[in-house]
Every structure is written in C-alpha cells, then in structure tokens.
Amino acid sequence: MKLDRLLLVLALLAAAPACLDSDQYDDRDTSHTDDVLVDTKTDTPTQNDWTGDFAGDWTGDFAGDFTGDTTPDVTPDTPPDVPPDQVEPDVCVPADLAECEVTFNVPVTSPTAQEYVWLTGNFTGWATTLEAGAIALGQEGGEWMVDVLLSDAQALEYKYLIKWPDGGQQWCVLNIDRSFDCAPSAPNLVQTVECGQTDCGDQPVPTCDDGVKNQGEEKIDCGGPCEACPTTEKDYDWRDAILYFVFVDRFFDGDPSNNSTVAGVDTAANYQGGDLKGVKAKLPYLADLGVTAIWITAPYDNRDVKGHGMGSDSHDYSGFHGYWPSPKEAGLTVEPRIGDAADLKDLIDTAHEQYGMKVVFDYVMNHVDNESALYKAHNDWFHPYKDCQSSGWGVDCWFTDYLPDFDFDKQAARDWSVNDAVAWAKELKVDGFRLDAIKHVEQSWLTQLRSALNAEFPEKAFYLVGETFEYQNCQYIQSFVNPNTKLDGQFDFPLRARLAKKVLLRQEKMGDLNGDLDWLQGCYPGAVMSTFIGNHDLPRAIHVADGKFGDQDSGGWSKGWVPGDYPTVTSAGPYRRLGLAYAVLLTIPGVPLVYYGDEIGLAGGADPDNRRMMTFSGLNPNQQWLHDRIKKLNAIRTEHPVLRYGQRTGFHFGWDSYGYKMTASYETLYVLLNRADNADNLSGIPDGAYTDLISGGNLTVTGGKVSVPGQDAMILKAAE
Ligand SMILES: [Ca+2]
Numbered sequence: 003m004k005l006d007r008l009l010l011v012l013a014l015l016a017a018a019p020a021c022l023d024s025d026q027y028d029d030r031d032t033s034h035t036d037d038v039l040v041d042t043k044t045d046t047p048t049q050n051d052w053t054g055d056f057a058g059d060w061t062g063d064f065a066g067d068f069t070g071d072t073t074p075d076v077t078p079d080t081p082p083d084v085p086p087d088q089v090e091p092d093v094c095v096p097a098d099l100a101e102c103e104v105t106f107n108v109p110v111t112s113p114t115a116q117e118y119v120w121l122t123g124n125f126t127g128w129a130t131t132l133e134a135g136a137i138a139l140g141q142e143g144g145e146w147m148v149d150v151l152l153s154d155a156q157a158l159e160y161k162y163l164i165k166w167p168d169g170g171q172q173w174c175v176l177n178i179d180r181s182f183d184c185a186p187s188a189p190n191l192v193q194t195v196e197c198g199q200t201d202c203g204d205q206p207v208p209t210c211d212d213g214v215k216n217q218g219e220e221k222i223d224c225g226g227p228c229e230a231c232p233t234t235e236k237d238y239d240w241r242d243a244i245l246y247f248v249f250v251d252r253f254f255d256g257d258p259s260n261n262s263t264v265a266g267v268d269t270a271a272n273y274q275g276g277d278l279k280g281v282k283a284k285l286p287y288l289a290d291l292g293v294t295a296i297w298i299t300a301p302y303d304n305r306d307v308k309g310h311g312m313g314s315d316s317h318d319y320s321g322f323h324g325y326w327p328s329p330k331e332a333g334l335t336v337e338p339r340i341g342d343a344a345d346l347k348d349l350i351d352t353a354h355e356q357y358g359m360k361v362v363f364d365y366v367m368n369h370v371d372n373e374s375a376l377y378k379a380h381n382d383w384f385h386p387y388k389d390c391q392s393s394g395w396g397v398d399c400w401f402t403d404y405l406p407d408f409d410f411d412k413q414a415a416r417d418w419s420v421n422d423a424v425a426w427a428k429e430l431k432v433d434g435f436r437l438d439a440i441k442h443v444e445q446s447w448l449t450q451l452r453s454a455l456n457a458e459f460p461e462k463a464f465y466l467v468g469e470t471f472e473y474q475n476c477q478y479i480q481s482f483v484n485p486n487t488k489l490d491g492q493f494d495f496p497l498r499a500r501l502a503k504k505v506l507l508r509q510e511k512m513g514d515l516n517g518d519l520d521w522l523q524g525c526y527p528g529a530v531m532s533t534f535i536g537n538h539d540l541p542r543a544i545h546v547a548d549g550k551f552g553d554q555d556s557g558g559w560s561k562g563w564v565p566g567d568y569p570t571v572t573s574a575g576p577y578r579r580l581g582l583a584y585a586v587l588l589t590i591p592g593v594p595l596v597y598y599g600d601e602i603g604l605a606g607g608a609d610p611d612n613r614r615m616m617t618f619s620g621l622n623p624n625q626q627w628l629h630d631r632i633k634k635l636n637a638i639r640t641e642h643p644v645l646r647y648g649q650r651t652g653f654h655f656g657w658d659s660y661g662y663k664m665t666a667s668y669e670t671l672y673v674l675l676n677r678a679d680n681a682d683n684l685s686g687i688p689d690g691a692y693t694d695l696i697s698g699g700n701l702t703v704t705g706g707k708v709s710v711p712g713q714d715a716m717i718l719k720a721a722e
Pocket residue numbers: 255256257258259260261275276277339
C-alpha cells in the first residue's frame with residue numbers, strides 16, 4: 003500500500019510538465035523523501051520576474067495592483083516563504099489519525115561526517131539551538147535520522163542546521179540528488195504531513211470508475227486519470243461554476259435611500275449608489291445569462307473618509323471598492339451604503355434558493371482602516387508602519403499610511419481574523435472567499451483559515467480562490483494552492499495575458515495557444531483555477547481588443563481618469579474578438595469568470611474608469627451580439643460537461659486559427675476558432691455530419707475541412 007502510494011505520487015510528479023523558462027527563473031528543485039511524507043517540489047522565484055507595466059498602478063484598492071518584488075526573504079533568521087506547489091491526490095486518509103511520526107533523514111557525508119545535523123523549521127519556531135527546540139538527528143547506517151510527531155495536514159517549512167567538520171554551522175537543504183545546498187538563498191524545504199495512509203489496510207485506492215465520477219444520476223468523465231476525480235464527498239464541484247464578478251457599488255441601485263458619497267472625492271472614485279438590493283434585483287438577469295456563481299466585492303463596513311492615492315497618484319478615493327474594512331472588535335457589520343447584514347443574507351439566500359447560485363465574496367485580511375475600532379483597541383496586532391513601496395512589498399508593510407498591516411505572526415491577531423472570516427461564512431452561508439493580496443499575508447493565516455473552514459464545514463466545498471498578480475511564473479501562483487491546506491486555486495493571470503495577446507490583439511500565432519494551455523494545465527495540478535479575460539484591476543477588455551492597451555498593460559493613472567478617451571466601442575471587430583476569448587474560456591476546464599459589464603463590452607480605461615456603472619439597456623447591436631454570444635456559450639458549457647472535465651487535444655494550429663477537441667467517454671466536441679477578418683479553413687475534423695452548437699446549423703465535413711467565418715467560433719458535435 004505504502005509503495006503503491008509512493009509510486010502513484012512519483013508518477014504524478016513525473017507527469018507534470020515543467021512550466022518555466024529556465025533562463026528567467028532559478029528553477030530550483032528541492033525535495034525530501036521518507037516513509038511517510040511525499041516528495042514536494044519547490045520552485046522559487048529568485049528575482050523580480052515581472053515584465054509588465056506596474057508603474058504607478060495603484061488604484062485605491064488593493065486588488066492585485068501590487069506585484070512588487072516576489073523575491074522571498076532568504077536570510078537564515080527569516081526563512082523564505084516557499085510553499086509546496088504539488089498537490090497530492092487525496093487517496094486514503096482516515097480522519098481519526100490526527101498526528102503521526104514523520105521521519106527526516108539526510109546522508110552522512112564521507113569521508114568525514116558532519117559534526118551534527120539539527121532540524122528546525124516552522125514547527126520548532128525556527129529554533130537555532132537544541133535548548134530552544136531544534137531537533138538533533140542521530141546517525142543510523144549512512145544516514146542522519148529522526149522521527150518527529152507532527153499533525154496531519156500540517157504544512158512544514160524547514161531547513162537543516164549542519165556543523166561541518168572543517169567549518170562553521172550552516173543552514174542547509176537537501177537537493178533532489180541528495181546533495182546539500184547551504185547557500186543562504188536556498189529555499190526552505192516544504193512538505194505537508196500526510197498521516198494515515200499506512201493504516202488503510204486493504205482498503206483499495208478509489209478508482210472513481212476509471213475517471214468517471216457520479217454527479218447526481220449522471221456519470222461524469224473527469225477528463226483524465228482517477229486522480230482528477232474528487233474522492234471526498236463535497237456538496238459541490240467548483241469546476242461546474244460560471245462565475246460573475248459583481249462590483250456592488252457599480253452594478254445596480256436597488257435602494258436610493260442609502261446613497262451617500264464621501265466628501266472630497268471625485269465621482270469616478272466615489273460611491274455611485276449600487277447596493278445589495280440592486281444585486282438581488284438583477285439575479286434574474288444573471289441567471290438568464292447562465293451565471294451559476296457570483297463573486298461580490300467586499301461587503302464590510304469601510305472607512306468613511308477619503309484616502310489618498312499611493313506614490314505619485316494625486317487622486318483621492320473612497321472605500322467604494324470595499325477594500326478598506328473598518329471592523330469593530332466583534333460583530334459583522336456591512337457597509338451601510340450597500341445595505342445591512344439582513345440584505346446580504348437575503349441576497350445569498352435568494353441566490354441559493356431561487357437560482358441555485360453560489361455566492362463568494364472578498365475577504366480582506368491584509369489590513370484594516372486606521373480609524374477602525376479594531377485597530378484602536380489592538381494596535382499591537384499590526385506591524386509597525388513601514389511603507390510597501392519603498393520596502394519591497396513584503397508581508398509586513400503598509401500599502402498606505404492609513405491601512406495598518408496585520409502581523410499574523412501574532413496568534414491573537416491571526417485568531418481574530420480567522421474567527422472573523424469563519425463567522426461571516428457561517429452566519430451568511432457564503433460559499434467561498436476570494437482572497438486578495440494573498441502573498442502579502444503570512445502563510446500561517448491561510449493554513450489556519452483552511453484548517454478552521456475544514457473543521458467548520460466538513461461537507462461543504464468552500465472555494466478559496468486567491469489572487470497573485472503574476473503573468474509568467476505559474477509555479478509561484480501554484481505555490482499557494484493546496485485544496486487541503488491552502489487555496490483551491492487562483493486567478494490564471496498567465497492565461498489571461500496570452501489570450502489577450504493572441505485573441506484580442508491578434509499578435510503571435512493563434513495555434514500556439516495550444517502550447518500555452520498545455521503549459522498551464524501542467525502547472526496547476528490539483529487546482530481549480532479561475533480563468534478570465536478582464537477584471538477590476540485591468541483596463542476594460544473591450545479596449546484591449548480595440549488596441550488601446552497591450553496584453554499586460556494595466557494602464558496606470560494616466561488612463562484611469564480620462565473616460566473621454568474610452569468611449570463605447572462601436573465597430574464590430576473588438577466585440578467579435580472578445581466573444582472569441584470567451585469561446586476559449588467557456589470550452590476549457592477552470593472556473594470561467596465574467597467581470598461585470600464585459601459581457602456587453604462595457605467601456606472604460608484603467609482603474610477607476612474600468613468600474614463604470616453597469617448598463618442594462620440601450621445596448622448597441624454589437625453589445626447585444628456579445629451578450630447573446632456569451633449567454634449561448636454559458637448554456638453550451640452547462641449542457642456539455644465534457645467542456646468542464648474533458649481532455650483537450652489540439653488538432654489545427656494555424657496563424658489565425660486554432661482547433662481543439664474536448665473528449666470524454668460519452669462525448670467529443672470540436673472547438674474551432676478563427677481570429678482573422680475573413681473565413682479560414684480549419685482541417686483535421688473527421689468527415690461526417692455535425693451540428694454547430696453555437697449557431698445551431700448543420701454541416702457535413704468532407705476532406706476534414708471546415709470553413710469558419712471571420713472572427714468567429716464553432717463548437718461541432720457529431721450528428722446523432
Ligand atoms: Ca443605493
């Protein structure tokens with residue numbers, strides 16, 4: 003059993019394609035193998051790998067605008083923050099095994115052995131002496147070994163303290179080839195404790211019917227090996243979701259009596275009247291569009307005075323975005339401008355009961371308003387003031403001087419925040435949290451939150467989706483993901499950049515999107531990523547499609563305050579290309595995200611112009627076309643699970659066109675994409691009769707070729 007399990011995991015590791023260009027990253031692997039633990043691969047960015055434009059890209063909220071320097075702190079006293087990127091399939095873990103002994107072993111060097119080898123990490127408080135708690139390894143055969151009692155699912159980070167015979171003591175890690183790396187920059191070894199598999203006896207490894215899972219009456223193909231299937235019984239599979247981000251203040255005003263602005267702030271960055279009642283009133287619209295889950299902006303009571311922009315930004319902002327929470331010491335308080343707790347509960351209950359929709363909202367955990375009651379009562383729970391811009395964007399700095407930054411190394415602060423998050427989840431029956439700025443908080447917060455959620459909601463598929471604004475280093479994004487101990491997934495920024503470049507901007511070879519998708523699929527094992535083309539931190543997608551922004555252009559201040567530069571697009575092409583981008587998002591696995599308004603090509607430059615009030619009427623014909631196209635694609639995705647679980651295989655790789663099939667045991671669909679202005683022939687489709695699910699038209703394929711109209715997509719299903 004034990005051997006089977008190890009082989010399974012090693013096979014999975016071997017199957018995961020590399021996902022980084024070695025010339026851009028220090029693609030360092032460290033691993034550790036023993037009887038109980040599973041190999042964990044670590045890849046650490048060791049340089050600021052951001053290549054886009056972040057200059058001045060601070061926008062009054064903190065949703066992903068901070069990329070800064072992702073280099074971890076690598077001094078021995080503050081070991082680097084390097085979580086595992088490898089999610090292990092949940093095979094056999096009895097719930098009653100809360101602790102188990104974990105064996106640590108490293109080679110005895112020859113011809114002269116180390117004088118001593120000590121083990122220390124986050125489970126010893128990074129003690130540097132035996133008196134303080136470091137653990138001595140003993141020699142046994144050719145190995146230094148020790149068994150340590152640890153908790154199941156505990157996320158370990160550690161190093162070895164080694165005294166060399168001819169030198170001093172060093173912090174060392176074990177390389178994958180069992181040599182030592184004692185450079186100060188060597189990333190921590192990371193592992194997750196897995197208790198219990200050795201006690202499973204003869205219990206077979208679940209096969210989930212060789213890749214098929216039950217979904218109600220239906221058997222659903224998981225699109226791959228057994229491990230792709232969930233083996234724990236949760237109440238929902240987030241791969242089934244189509245997520246829509248509602249910016250509450252900017253969606254619909256359902257209650258004018260609560261409208262009020264913040265003094266001294268221009269309209270673009272002020273409250274504009276949208277509220278929770280307004281979201282509820284528009285649930286029928288969202289249901290009609292085919293949305294099955296909504297993400298709403300942070301609902302917490304926010305700072306009531308203006309805040310200045312960051313760095314050279316001279317604008318003032320209100321808390322209309324929700325990212326300036328102003329909590330009391332206890333209790334759940336909703337921002338009165340969007341409603342109250344009863345309104346929030348009513349919205350969630352209605353979404354659940356009348357529309358079968360899941361509801362996720364932002365949980366803001368990095369900081370609070372400096373005028374909050376919580377901060378005034380517990381200012382010792384926060385890091386001393388240190389400006390993020392000038393200090394390299396670590397976990398311990400303040401985004402601005404009015405947003406104190408939690409110090410989650412302090413247990414009391416961590417407990418308060420995790421308890422608060424769980425209280426919101428429990429009281430309101432929310433289905434998940436979107437976690438902004440996740441790399442700016444101590445990871446102990448995240449692991450404690452996951453642990454608390456697992457305890458509180460053992461049956462519930464509580465979706466934790468994080469944001470790490472990073473377009474290249476998918477392994478860094480994945481390093482925060484582990485459905486058992488950390489996030490379920492993150493927003494797929496690398497995919498977003500490539501879709502923008504190839505589909506919206508029509509640069510590079512369209513067929514190369516296949517390699518992009520393969521690369522990213524291999525980079526996120528076990529994750530349920532959220533895929534997207536637009537969000538509230540990026541210029542509106544329609545203006546990427548009409549050439550006003552680049553594929554990684556976040557705009558900056560100069561383009562966030564000039565709405566006149568970004569009028570509603572009238573020409574058809576940009577809408578058609580945005581429709582093509584959605585054709586990709588809605589026919590591949592992931593949780594596709596629609597940023598409010600993108601379904602009609604809502605206009606707007608950079609932040610805050612990308613947060614204009616939603617429009618529900620008076621659409622031009624191209625806006626109506628895009629809306630109807632996304633609605634059609636949503637319906638096709640919901641009706642055809644092969645698009646959510648199936649295996650994607652590319653078959654046509656043209657300069658302007660790309661074709662792939664989605665296959666499962668019960669169905670194969672052919673997705674054909676053409677970004678050119680004119681029709682293009684795609685080849686490689688088996689001859690026969692088909693229906694195009696988008697247009698509803700029938701066609702007969704001969705010679706393997708299908709002509710796809712300019713800037714259009716087809717989804718072909720063989721005729722019955
Ligand atoms: Ca209102």
